[in-house]
Amino acid sequence: MNVIKLFKTGHKYMKTCPTDKSLALSFPEIKIIFYIKAANKYLPPLIIAFFVWQFYMHSSIISTIITAIFAISLPIQGILWLGKRASSPLPLNLLPWYIETQQKLIQLGILAKKSVEKETIDLMHFMQLYKLSAMYLDDDYQNKYHN
Structure with a gap:
Protein backbone atom coordinates (compact mmCIF):
# COMPACT_ATOMS: atom_id res chain seq x y z
CA MET A 1 0.00 0.00 0.00
CA PRO A 89 -10.34 -7.48 8.43
CA LEU A 90 -13.09 -7.39 11.01
CA PRO A 91 -12.59 -9.91 13.84
CA LEU A 92 -14.93 -12.86 13.56
CA ASN A 93 -16.51 -12.25 16.96
CA LEU A 94 -17.86 -8.89 15.71
CA LEU A 95 -19.21 -10.24 12.45
CA PRO A 96 -22.66 -11.29 13.84
CA TRP A 97 -23.17 -7.80 15.32
CA TYR A 98 -22.13 -6.20 12.03
CA ILE A 99 -24.50 -8.31 9.93
CA GLU A 100 -27.41 -7.92 12.35
CA THR A 101 -26.93 -4.17 12.63
CA GLN A 102 -26.59 -3.79 8.89
CA GLN A 103 -29.86 -5.68 8.37
CA LYS A 104 -31.62 -3.58 11.01
CA LEU A 105 -30.43 -0.33 9.38
CA ILE A 106 -31.54 -1.61 5.95
CA GLN A 107 -35.00 -2.42 7.38
CA LEU A 108 -35.25 1.10 8.81
CA GLY A 109 -34.34 2.56 5.42
CA ILE A 110 -31.15 4.20 6.68
CA LEU A 111 -28.82 2.06 4.58
CA ALA A 112 -29.34 1.09 0.98
CA LYS A 113 -29.44 -2.62 0.40
CA LYS A 114 -26.14 -3.68 -1.01
CA SER A 115 -24.34 -6.95 -0.91
CA VAL A 116 -21.16 -6.88 1.16
CA GLU A 117 -19.05 -9.99 1.07
CA LYS A 118 -17.64 -11.17 4.38
CA GLU A 119 -14.09 -10.95 3.03
CA THR A 120 -14.39 -7.23 2.30
CA ILE A 121 -15.61 -6.15 5.74
CA ASP A 122 -12.82 -4.28 7.47
CA LEU A 123 -12.60 -2.13 10.57
CA MET A 124 -13.36 1.04 8.59
CA HIS A 125 -16.72 -0.42 7.55
CA PHE A 126 -17.35 -1.53 11.12
CA MET A 127 -16.68 1.93 12.58
CA GLN A 128 -18.88 3.59 9.96
CA LEU A 129 -21.71 1.18 10.78
CA TYR A 130 -21.13 1.64 14.50
CA LYS A 131 -21.40 5.41 14.08
CA LEU A 132 -24.67 5.02 12.16
CA SER A 133 -26.04 2.66 14.78
CA ALA A 134 -25.14 5.15 17.49
CA MET A 135 -27.19 7.81 15.73
CA TYR A 136 -30.25 5.77 14.78
CA LEU A 137 -30.53 2.78 17.12
CA ASP A 138 -31.10 2.70 20.86
CA ASP A 139 -28.26 2.18 23.34
CA ASP A 140 -29.46 -1.24 24.49
CA TYR A 141 -29.13 -2.66 20.99
CA GLN A 142 -25.82 -0.97 20.38
CA ASN A 143 -24.20 -2.28 23.57
CA LYS A 144 -25.47 -5.82 23.03
CA TYR A 145 -22.14 -7.18 21.83
CA HIS A 146 -19.82 -4.78 23.66
CA ASN A 147 -20.65 -5.66 27.26
Missing part, protein backbone atom coordinates in the same frame (compact mmCIF):
# COMPACT_ATOMS: atom_id res chain seq x y z
CA ASN A 2 1.25 3.46 -0.87
CA VAL A 3 2.38 5.55 2.13
CA ILE A 4 0.33 8.57 1.05
CA LYS A 5 -2.77 6.42 0.57
CA LEU A 6 -2.11 4.81 3.95
CA PHE A 7 -1.82 8.26 5.54
CA LYS A 8 -5.08 9.42 3.94
CA THR A 9 -6.85 6.25 5.03
CA GLY A 10 -5.53 6.69 8.57
CA HIS A 11 -6.69 10.29 8.69
CA LYS A 12 -10.14 9.31 7.42
CA TYR A 13 -10.29 6.46 9.95
CA MET A 14 -9.33 8.88 12.71
CA LYS A 15 -12.30 11.07 11.78
CA THR A 16 -14.62 8.07 11.44
CA CYS A 17 -13.87 6.35 14.75
CA PRO A 18 -16.28 7.18 17.55
CA THR A 19 -14.73 8.34 20.80
CA ASP A 20 -16.79 6.08 23.05
CA LYS A 21 -14.84 5.12 26.13
CA SER A 22 -16.66 1.79 26.15
CA LEU A 23 -14.90 0.90 22.89
CA ALA A 24 -11.43 1.80 24.17
CA LEU A 25 -11.03 -1.56 25.88
CA SER A 26 -11.71 -3.50 22.68
CA PHE A 27 -10.18 -1.18 20.11
CA PRO A 28 -6.71 0.29 20.74
CA GLU A 29 -7.22 2.86 18.00
CA ILE A 30 -9.48 4.90 20.29
CA LYS A 31 -6.51 5.51 22.62
CA ILE A 32 -4.15 6.09 19.70
CA ILE A 33 -6.51 8.75 18.31
CA PHE A 34 -6.57 10.45 21.73
CA TYR A 35 -2.75 10.43 21.83
CA ILE A 36 -2.48 11.80 18.28
CA LYS A 37 -4.84 14.66 19.08
CA ALA A 38 -2.92 15.41 22.29
CA ALA A 39 0.36 15.36 20.38
CA ASN A 40 -0.99 17.75 17.76
CA LYS A 41 -1.99 20.10 20.56
CA TYR A 42 1.15 19.94 22.72
CA LEU A 43 4.00 19.16 20.32
CA PRO A 44 4.41 22.58 18.66
CA PRO A 45 5.13 24.39 21.96
CA LEU A 46 7.34 21.48 23.05
CA ILE A 47 9.41 21.68 19.87
CA ILE A 48 9.80 25.43 20.33
CA ALA A 49 10.91 24.74 23.91
CA PHE A 50 13.52 22.28 22.55
CA PHE A 51 15.05 25.00 20.39
CA VAL A 52 14.92 27.62 23.15
CA TRP A 53 16.53 25.13 25.53
CA GLN A 54 19.24 24.44 22.97
CA PHE A 55 19.93 28.15 22.63
CA TYR A 56 20.21 28.86 26.37
CA MET A 57 21.93 25.63 27.42
CA HIS A 58 24.43 25.69 24.56
CA SER A 59 23.75 22.09 23.64
CA SER A 60 24.26 20.55 20.25
CA ILE A 61 21.86 21.72 17.56
CA ILE A 62 22.02 18.25 15.98
CA SER A 63 20.59 16.53 19.04
CA THR A 64 17.83 19.13 19.23
CA ILE A 65 16.93 18.64 15.56
CA ILE A 66 16.93 14.86 15.92
CA THR A 67 14.69 15.11 19.00
CA ALA A 68 12.33 17.47 17.18
CA ILE A 69 12.14 15.18 14.14
CA PHE A 70 11.41 12.21 16.38
CA ALA A 71 8.68 14.15 18.21
CA ILE A 72 7.09 15.22 14.92
CA SER A 73 7.21 11.65 13.60
CA LEU A 74 5.15 10.19 16.48
CA PRO A 75 1.72 11.46 15.33
CA ILE A 76 2.62 10.59 11.74
CA GLN A 77 3.45 7.03 12.80
CA GLY A 78 0.13 6.87 14.65
CA ILE A 79 -1.83 7.96 11.60
CA LEU A 80 0.01 5.44 9.41
CA TRP A 81 -0.81 2.71 11.95
CA LEU A 82 -4.46 3.78 11.85
CA GLY A 83 -4.41 3.49 8.06
CA LYS A 84 -3.09 -0.05 8.31
CA ARG A 85 -5.59 -0.88 11.06
CA ALA A 86 -8.52 0.53 9.04
CA SER A 87 -7.94 -1.93 6.24
CA SER A 88 -7.48 -4.96 8.50
